[in-house]
Amino acid sequence: MTPDSRTRRFPVLGLLLGAGLLQACSGGGDDTIRIGAALPLSGKHANVGGFFRDGYQLAVEEVNAVGGVAINGVRRPIELRVYDDKSDASISPSLLERLIAVDGAVALLSGYSTPLVQAQVIVPMRRGVPFMNAGGASKSIFREGNQWVFGALSPVESLASTTLEWLMWEQDQERLPRPLRVAMVWQNTDHGREYRTGVHDVIRGREDRFELVLDESFEHLSSDHTSLIVKVRSVEADLFLSDAHEPDFLLQHRAYVEQGLGHIAVSYGARGPERSVREGLGEAVSHLVSAQWWTRALPYERSRHFVERYEAQFGGPVTEYYPAVAYEAARALITAIGNAGSTAPEAIRDALKDLELDDSLLPGGRLYFPEESRLQIENRCVIVQNQPEGGVRIVFPPDAAEGPAYLGS
C-alpha cells in the first residue's frame, strides 16, 4: 500500500466507524425496529408530504399501541424516522442512504410524486432493502426484474381503465349511447402517457362502444389552454377526458367553462375532489367525474376505521387519498415485518411478496403485490362525482356506489 492510498482510505474508514457509532448511539441495539422515509415536507410538494407523514405515523402508532409488531412471539415497537427532502430529487436518495447506513432502517417507505420516487428507488434496489411505494403510480418506477420495490398505488393506467369501465357499465344500463365519441387530451409526462395507454388498452377492439375523435398531448404548465379547448369543441365529442396536474387542470377547466362547452361526462383523471380545486373554481367543478385511489365514502370497515382515527387525530374531514394510501402502505409493511419473523431484508421482502391483506381500505378491499405486474398492485380505482354545494359521491363500482351519476346532455 502506498502512503497516498493509505491517506485516501483513512477518511473512508473514519466515516464507516462514525456511521457505526452513530447507529449504536441512536439505539440500534435495542428492540426497536426502525423504518424510515424521505418525504417532501417543504418545497413544492410540502402539503402532500405532510399527508404522507400523518398516514405513516398513524399506522405506526396503531401497532405500537398494542406493544409493537410481534416477531416470534415477542412484541417489538416500531420507530418511524422521517427526513425532509425539500421536494428535491437530488437530495432524496442520500437521505435514504442515511436512513439505511446511519439510522439502521430495515425497510423504507416512499416519498411523494413520480419524479421523486423514481430518484429514490435506486437506493433500495442497490442496497437490497424493502421499499414500499405509496407516492408514485407510474409503471416506470417498477423495473424489469424488480425484487425490492413494492407498490401500494395502482398504476396511472387504472385511472383511465376504471373510468372507461364505468362508462361501459353505464352503456350496459342504457344510460349512455353507443358508440361514445371521446375527446382525450393528456399532459406530455410519464403520467399523461400512461393515462393515454390506459384509454387505448380499453377501447382497442371496442369500436362499438367508443370512437376516439381527439387524442392530443399538451405541455405541462402551459400558459393557455383556450386553443386546445376550441379544438375539443370542434370535434363534437360526447365525452371529454383529460389527464392534467392541478395547475393545468385549473387553467384548462377555466377555459372549458369560459368557452361554454358541455359533454355527457367530463373527467380530468384524478383531479376534482380536492379542496383547492373548489377554492379555485367553485361550483364550476360540480358533476366532474374523477377516478380515485381511495375516497372516504368507501363502505369498508378498514376505511371507516381509518377515517375515524385520522379525523380524531388530525381534525377536519379527510378529502384526499394521500394519507389513506400512505397508512395502508405502512400497515402492509409492518404486517410483513411481523410475518417475516425477522428484520433481515430478504425475509421482509419475501413476506411482502407473500402478503395478502383481505381487509384493505383500498378499492376492491384487497392488497397484494403480484409478480406479473412487477410487485405493483393493480386494483381498480373508484369513480366519484363532485356534487353541487361540495362533497363527492361514489358512482362506480356498483357494489360501492352511493347513487347514480349525473350525466349531461
Add this chain to the structure above:
Amino acid sequence: MVDLLSVLASGILVGTVYAYMAYGLGLIYGVLRVVNLAHGAFLTLGVYVTWWLNATFGMDPLVSILITVPLGFALGATVERTLVFRLRDSPPVTTLLLLFGVWLIVRNALYLIFGGADRSLLTSYSLESLALGPLTLSIPRLIVSAFSLLGFVALALMLKRTWSGLALRAVAQDREAAALSGVPVNRVWAVAFGIGSALAMSAGSLMSLFYSVTPEFGARFLLKSFCVVVLGGLTNIGGILVAGIGLGIAEDLTAFYIHTGYRDVVSFLVLTAALVMRRADAD
C-alpha cells in the same frame, strides 16, 4: 371560421398578458442595461400579495393593484439602491447573478411562509365570459388586456410627456451625457427599477385572476417575458406590445392547426431566430 376567430381572439388576449408582464423587464434593460432576473420574483410577489389580500380581507384583485403598484415601486427602488447600485460598474454577469440570487431568496421565502401548494382565488367574475356573436371571450382576460393597453399608453405618455420620462430616455441613450446635462442618474436608475418592478407586480396581481399561485410562478413566465422583450426590441415599449400579441397569436395558431404540444416551442424558436437576426444585423 368561428374556430379561427376564437383562436385569434385567444391569441390576442394571451399576447397582451405577455406584453404586460414584459414591459417592466424592457424598461429596466433600456435604462440600466441590466437583465433583471429578479423580474420573476416581482411577478411572484404580485400574485402572492394579491392572493393573500383576497384570502385574508376578501379584497378584489383589481383593487389590490392599488397596493401592489406602490409596494412594487418601493421594493424595486430598494433593491436597486441597496444591491444593484453597488455593482453598477461590475461586469454584467455579476448583476445577473445578484438578481438571480434575489429571485431565489424570494422564492424560498415564499415556500417557507406559504408552502408549495397550488392556490387560486375565485371572484364573482372569474369564470364569466362575454359573447360577441359567435365568439366567447373570457372576462378576466379582457380585463387584463385592457390593463395591458392602459399600461402601455400610460408608460408611453410618461416617457414622452414628462420630465421623468425625458430623464429616463436620456439615461437610456447616454448615461454620461445625461449626467453632464444635470440629470440625476442615480435617482433615475432607482425610479426605472421601481417602475419596472411595479409593472411586474401589478401584472402578477392581474394574472392571479386565472393562473394558480405557487412560488414557481415567476419561473413559468420569466422566459416568456424574455422572448417578448427580445422580439420587441429590448427597449421599445410599443415593440413589446406588438411582440407579445404576435407571440400569443403564433402560439395559439400553432396549437390549434399543428399540435398543442408545440405551443411553447414557438416562443423559443422565435427567441432563437430573433437573437440570430440581431447578431447578423450587428455584424
